[in-house]
Amino acid sequence: MLELRDIYTNYDHIRALKGISLTVREGEIVALIGANGAGKSTTLNTISGIVKAAKGAVLYNDKNITKSSTHSIVKGGIVQVPEGRAILTTLKVIENLELGAFIRKDSHQIKNDIESVFSRFPILEKRANQLAGTLSGGEQQMLAIGRALMAKPKILLLDEPSMGLAPLVVKGIFGIIREINREGTSILIVEQNARMALQISNRGYVLETGRIVLEDSSASLLTNKKVIEAYLGG
Amino acid sequence: MFLQQIANALALSAVYSLFAIGFTLIFGVLEVITLAHGAVFMMGAFAGLIAVTKFNAGLASTLLVSMIVSGLAGYLIDLIAVGPLRKRKFHHLAPMIATIGCATIITSTYQGIFGAEAYRFPFDFVPSTSYDIVGIQLTLLQLIIIGISLFLMVVLIFFLNKTRWGKAVRAVAENPRTAALLGIPVEQVFRLTMSISSAFGGAAGVLTGLNFNTIHTFMGGPILHRGIAVIILGGMGDIRGAMAGGLILGFSEILSVAYISSDFRDAISFGLLFLILLVRPSGIFGKVIERKG
Numbered sequence: 125m126l127e128l129r130d131i132y133t134n135y136d137h138i139r140a141l142k143g144i145s146l147t148v149r150e151g152e153i154v155a156l157i158g159a160n161g162a163g164k165s166t167t168l169n170t171i172s173g174i175v176k177a178a179k180g181a182v183l184y185n186d187k188n189i190t191k192s193s194t195h196s197i198v199k200g201g202i203v204q205v206p207e208g209r210a211i212l213t214t215l216k217v218i219e220n221l222e223l224g225a226f227i228r229k230d231s232h233q234i235k236n237d238i239e240s241v242f243s244r245f246p247i248l249e250k251r252a253n254q255l256a257g258t259l260s261g262g263e264q265q266m267l268a269i270g271r272a273l274m275a276k277p278k279i280l281l282l283d284e285p286s287m288g289l290a291p292l293v294v295k296g297i298f299g300i301i302r303e304i305n306r307e308g309t310s311i312l313i314v315e316q317n318a319r320m321a322l323q324i325s326n327r328g329y330v331l332e333t334g335r336i337v338l339e340d341s342s343a344s345l346l347t348n349k350k351v352i353e354a355y356l357g358g
Numbered sequence: 359m360f361l362q363q364i365a366n367a368l369a370l371s372a373v374y375s376l377f378a379i380g381f382t383l384i385f386g387v388l389e390v391i392t393l394a395h396g397a398v399f400m401m402g403a404f405a406g407l408i409a410v411t412k413f414n415a416g417l418a419s420t421l422l423v424s425m426i427v428s429g430l431a432g433y434l435i436d437l438i439a440v441g442p443l444r445k446r447k448f449h450h451l452a453p454m455i456a457t458i459g460c461a462t463i464i465t466s467t468y469q470g471i472f473g474a475e476a477y478r479f480p481f482d483f484v485p486s487t488s489y490d491i492v493g494i495q496l497t498l499l500q501l502i503i504i505g506i507s508l509f510l511m512v513v514l515i516f517f518l519n520k521t522r523w524g525k526a527v528r529a530v531a532e533n534p535r536t537a538a539l540l541g542i543p544v545e546q547v548f549r550l551t552m553s554i555s556s557a558f559g560g561a562a563g564v565l566t567g568l569n570f571n572t573i574h575t576f577m578g579g580p581i582l583h584r585g586i587a588v589i590i591l592g593g594m595g596d597i598r599g600a601m602a603g604g605l606i607l608g609f610s611e612i613l614s615v616a617y618i619s620s621d622f623r624d625a626i627s628f629g630l631l632f633l634i635l636l637v638r639p640s641g642i643f644g645k646v647i648e649r650k651g
C-alpha cells in the first residue's frame with residue numbers, strides 16, 4: 125500500500141538518501157534499522173512530505189504523493205510520530221489528543237476515540253488537563269502515539285519510539301505497537317533498538333548512509349551474521 | 359479629577375491592548391514583527407469613516423466594515439509579501455522588511471487619496487451622554503470603546519482556547535512542523551492569523567478615530583511604536599502580556615499628561631518601558647522564546 129521507488133533526498137549539499145526503494149504492505153509491521161545519520165528519519169520525513177524527494181516516487185495505494193503537502197498526506201491516512209516525540213508542550217494533554225483528530229469532523233466519534241486512547245493509556249486520563257510539557261518521557265511517548273491514533277491512521281510511521289526510555293517502558297510501548305497493528309494499522313518503524321524492532325516486525329530493511337544494504341524477513345535478519353555484528357551487539 | 363483620568367486611561371488602554379493583541383499573535387505564530395500593522399490600523403479607521411460619512415452606517419456595521427477591510431489587507435499582505443518569503447526559508451528579517459514595504463505602499467496610496475488633513479466623524483455619531491460607574495464618570499463613547507475592546511479580546515481568547523482552528527493556531531505557534539504532522543494546513547493557519555490579527559488592528563483604528571475624533575493618514579506610525587513597546591513589555595507572543603502591556607502604557611501616558619506634562623508623555627512612558635525591561639528582560643509574561651523545526 126506504500127511504496128518508495130528509488131528515492132533521492134538532499135539537504136542543500138548533503139545527500140541523505142541515495143536511491144531508496146521499500147514497500148509496506150497492508151497489515152504489516154516493517155522495520156527500518158540503521159546507525160545514526162543513516163537516513164532513517166529522512167526516509168520517514170520524505171514519506172510525510174516534510175522534506176521533498178529530489179528524485180524518485182512515493183506511491184500510496186498506487187497514487188503518487190511525492191509532491192503532496194504534509195497535511196494532505198496525513199489526511200490520506202499516513203501519520204508520523206516523529207523522533208523526540210514532538211508533543212505540543214504548551215497545550216494540555218487533552219488538547220494534544222483533540223488536535224490529533226484535526227483532520228476529522230465526526231466530533232461525536234472523536235470523543236469516543238479519546239476515551240479509547242485513555243483506556244489504552246490510563247495515565248493520560250489522569251494527566252488530561254495538565255500541560256503536555258509536564259509529562260515524563262514515557263508519558264510523552266504514550267501521548268504522541270495516542271495522538272497519532274486519533275487521526276485513525278492506515279499507516280503509522282514511528283521514529284524511534286524507544287528513544288530515551290527505560291527498558292520496562294519500552295517493552296510496554298512495543299506491546300502497544302503490536303496491538304495497534306493487530307487492530308489493522310500497518311506500521312513502518314524506525315529504530316536504533318534493532319532487536320526490539322525486528323522482534324515485532326514481519327520484514328526489515330537495513331539502511332547504511334542513505335542506501336538500503338539488506339532486506340529480508342525479520343526472522344532471517346535476526347540471525348543474519350552481518351546484522352548481528354553491526355546492530356545486535358553480537 | 360483623578361477618577362476622570364482613570365476613565366480616559368481605560369479607553370486608551372483598551373485600544374492599545376486591542377492593537378497589540380493582534381500584533382503579538384502574529385509574532386507568536388508567524389515569528390514576524392509586521393511593521394504594516396500601523397498602516398492596517400489606519401485603513402480600519404478610514405474604512406469606518408467612509409462607512410459612516412458615505413453610507414450612514416451605524417456603530418456595529420462601521421466596526422464590521424473596518425474589521426473586514428483590515429482583515430482583507432492582512433490576508434493580502436501575507437499572500438503577497440510575507441508568505442512567499444516564508445516558503446523560501448529566508449532570514450527572519452526578510453519578511454519584516456517586506457512589511458515595511460507594504461506599510462509604505464498603503465500609507466502613500468492613502469495619502470494620495472486623502473491627503474494629510476484630519477477627518478472627523480459626524481458630530482452626533484455617538485451621543486455625548488455620560489454615566490457614573492462606581493464613582494467614575496464614563497462617557498458613552500468611552501464605554502463603547504472599552505466594551506467593544508473587551509468583547510473582541512474575550513472572543514479571541516475563546517477562539518484560541520476552545521475551537522478546533524484556535525487550537526490549531528496555538529499548535530502552529532509552538533511548532534509548525536509538528537502541527538503539519540497532525541494534518542493542520544499550516545499555511546492556511548498563518549493566513550488566518552494574519553487576517554484575524556489585522557481585523558483587530560482595524561477595530562483598534564476605528565475606535566481610536568472615535569476616541570480622539572480625528573483620523574488622518576499618518577496615524578499608523580505612533581501606534582506602531584506603541585504596539586512594539588506594548589508587546590515587548592508584555593512578552594513577545596503573549597496574549598495576556600499584550601493586554602497587560604496595553605494597560606500599563608495607557609495608564610502611564612494619561613497619568614503623565616495629567617500630572618507631569620504632555621511634553622514628557624512619550625519620554626515617561628517609554629522610560630518606564632526601559633525600567634521594566636531592565637528588571638524583566640523578556641517582558642512581564644515572557645519566557646525565553648524557543649522553537650524547533
Ligand SMILES: Nc1ncnc2c1ncn2[C@@H]1O[C@H](COP(=O)(O)OP(=O)(O)OP(=O)(O)O)[C@@H](O)[C@H]1O
Pocket residue numbers: 135138139140158159160161162163164165166167207316
Ligand atoms: N535538516 C537537516 N539539514 C541538513 N542535514 C540534515 C538534516 N537532517 C538530517 N541531515 C543529515 O542527513 C543525514 C541523515 O539524517 P537522518 O536524520 O535521516 O538520520 P537518522 O538515520 O534518522 O539518524 P538518527 O539515528 O541519529 O536519528 C545525516 O547525515 C544528517 O546529518
Ligand SMILES: [Mg+2]
Pocket residue numbers: 164165166207283
Ligand atoms: Mg533519526
